[in-house]
Amino acid sequence: MKRLSWFVFFSIFTFSCLDQPDCYQLNNNVMVIAFKIIGGGTDVYNLAGVSTPGTDTVFLAGATGSSSVKLPLNPYATEIGYTFDGYYGGINTGEPKHLDLSYKSLVQFVSEDCGERYVFSDIAPTSTDFDSIRILNSVPTQPPSSNLEIYRCPRTNILYVDFVADVAIDSIKFGPNERVPVGATLSEIWLPLNLLADSSTYIFNYTDASFPDDTLKVTYLRTTKTLSPKCGVQNFISKLRYDTLNSSFTTPTLKEDSIYDLPKINFELTR
Amino acid sequence: MSSRANISLLFGLVLAAASVVQAQDPKKTQDSKTTPASKNPPSTSAQPSKNTPASKNGKDTKSTEPDTTIIKPSYLPTGVRVGTDLISLIRPSFDDTFKGWEINADVDFYRYFLALDYGHWEREWESEGQAKYSNSGDYWRVGADVNFLKKDPDRNMFFLGLRYARSKFSEQMLVTSTDPVFGTDSDLLRNDNVPASWVEVTTGLRVKIWKIFWLGYTARLKFGLNMADTPEMKPSDVPGYGRADKDSYWGFNYQLFIRIPTRKTPPLPTFK
Numbered sequence: 001m002k003r004l005s006w007f008v009f010f011s012i013f014t015f016s017c018l019d020q021p022d023c024y025q026l027n028n029n030v031m032v033i034a035f036k037i038i039g040g041g042t043d044v045y046n047l048a049g050v051s052t053p054g055t056d057t058v059f060l061a062g063a064t065g066s067s068s069v070k071l072p073l074n075p076y077a078t079e080i081g082y083t084f085d086g087y088y089g090g091i092n093t094g095e096p097k098h099l100d101l102s103y104k105s106l107v108q109f110v111s112e113d114c115g116e117r118y119v120f121s122d123i124a125p126t127s128t129d130f131d132s133i134r135i136l137n138s139v140p141t142q143p144p145s146s147n148l149e150i151y152r153c154p155r156t157n158i159l160y161v162d163f164v165a166d167v168a169i170d171s172i173k174f175g176p177n178e179r180v181p182v183g184a185t186l187s188e189i190w191l192p193l194n195l196l197a198d199s200s201t202y203i204f205n206y207t208d209a210s211f212p213d214d215t216l217k218v219t220y221l222r223t224t225k226t227l228s229p230k231c232g233v234q235n236f237i238s239k240l241r242y243d244t245l246n247s248s249f250t251t252p253t254l255k256e257d258s259i260y261d262l263p264k265i266n267f268e269l270t271r
Numbered sequence: 272m273s274s275r276a277n278i279s280l281l282f283g284l285v286l287a288a289a290s291v292v293q294a295q296d297p298k299k300t301q302d303s304k305t306t307p308a309s310k311n312p313p314s315t316s317a318q319p320s321k322n323t324p325a326s327k328n329g330k331d332t333k334s335t336e337p338d339t340t341i342i343k344p345s346y347l348p349t350g351v352r353v354g355t356d357l358i359s360l361i362r363p364s365f366d367d368t369f370k371g372w373e374i375n376a377d378v379d380f381y382r383y384f385l386a387l388d389y390g391h392w393e394r395e396w397e398s399e400g401q402a403k404y405s406n407s408g409d410y411w412r413v414g415a416d417v418n419f420l421k422k423d424p425d426r427n428m429f430f431l432g433l434r435y436a437r438s439k440f441s442e443q444m445l446v447t448s449t450d451p452v453f454g455t456d457s458d459l460l461r462n463d464n465v466p467a468s469w470v471e472v473t474t475g476l477r478v479k480i481w482k483i484f485w486l487g488y489t490a491r492l493k494f495g496l497n498m499a500d501t502p503e504m505k506p507s508d509v510p511g512y513g514r515a516d517k518d519s520y521w522g523f524n525y526q527l528f529i530r531i532p533t534r535k536t537p538p539l540p541t542f543k
Contacts, residue, residue: 055453055454074452107444107504108505109404110398110516111396111398112397113398115401116401118448
């Protein structure tokens with residue numbers, strides 16, 4: 001027993017000296033931003049890239065279908081601005097979005113083997129043109145987990161049409177005078193609904209001039225709702241119907257009778 | 272090491288110390304019956320001293336009711352024990368990153384001890400030319416120990432205790448760091464007079480070696496580190512505590528003491 005006691009004593013004494021830190025993953029300089037839709041779920045961002053002053057590096061260039069991004073913080077500064085170039089929710093507005101953040105960055109000596117590390121904390125947004133931002137965790141973690149959620153107001157006017165067979169469309173006319181050139185063969189298309197009326201009509205002009213134009217008229221019920229003061233009063237669409245009398249597509253199939261963001265297929269059409 | 276591992280180690284250390292004491296105690300008790308010191312009436316409960324109520328009343332020590340004699344514990348201090356941490360003194364000879372010293376003192380109140388420590392340490396580290404760090408500071412601890420060896424005639428100790436500790440230190444770092452995205456940056460950073468506090472659970476032994484000389488060890492589980500905000504850099508090493516990024520930390524002292532008696536040690540108390 002006595003011998004065992006001394007063994008335990010010296011084992012503990014030796015073990016207490018083993019206080020050298022692990023040099024792996026010392027810095028917590030990666031911040032995670034998740035994209036969300038107000039009142040909805042996860043948003044999807046297709047990025048041409050994210051840039052920030054102080055470096056020529058373009059982060060996440062060409063990242064598609066991202067619901068979250070990991071971005072580095074500058075260890076030598078206490079604020080950073082990101083410019084998000086790309087489009088989100090499937091719509092390319094052509095306008096980059098900005099996010100400016102402030103944070104604390106303190107250097108700490110770790111050990112002779114590991115050197116120093118930078119400890120980041122107190123992340124807070126200072127300005128942005130995104131619709132809304134929520135801080136989940138102001139301290140970046142290791143491994144990285146969500147720090148910020150970027151929200152956008154839901155789009156309530158996207159009608160999702162799926163063509164059973166691909167169609168070559170020259171242009172689409174909707175509204176009294178609005179004609180949008182397409183000039184492509186499509187298997188699906190997103191169409192804007194008229195939120196000021198209870199129906200929308202689209203006239204498809206095909207590339208092959210031998211095909212007559214087809215008309216799609218849909219009717220729906222509009223309900224107003226305020227999800228967030230940031231978004232204001234919005235019209236939400238339900239009870240979507242295919243107007244048989246005023247449409248010319250054959251065998252239309254209603255898949256979803258409400259409008260979703262991200263869009264879900266509302267109609268399957270056969271030319 | 273995690274807090275749970277630290278607590279397990281502390282528990283293991285307590286067990287080890289207790290078993291050492293247990294292993295030594297029977298022999299000590301046996302020896303005390305034969306050594307002259309143990310024949311001295313004040314050190315045995317079975318034979319009350321002349322200061323005991325029984326002897327003051329002129330009763331013979333061979334009283335017909337020796338077992339019923341009750342000696343109450345005296346809470347008046349019998350001495351001051353002053354010592355130093357030998358590890359802090361020896362360590363600089365084999366660890367050139369450390370300089371320091373520590374003075375320890377305690378005063379007895381029967382089996383309870385008021386403990387005071389004061390120390391100083393300096394650190395100097397360099398990481399392959401990238402960062403050069405140094406700190407310097409003083410610290411003190413105050414707390415109490417409870418001796419669990421109630422019947423040891425020499426008043427040897429196996430104790431558990433608590434400490435409240437404070438430190439004030441300054442540190443500086445010359446750093447050149449390279450970030451793969453944001454490039455290279457050099458800076459000289461300083462934190463001056465940073466206050467810190469923490470709590471310790473202690474355990475250990477104190478053993479009388481010869482006359483007024485005592486040896487002992489103290490194992491410390493330090494936790495609850497609290498520091499003031501430091502705008503320049505994040506503290507790396509807190510004198511008296513250790514690495515500042517640890518939620519809990521181990522400490523170990525191997526101590527040499529001198530005990531200065533202030534009055535004659537009363538006999539060990541007895542109980543019904």
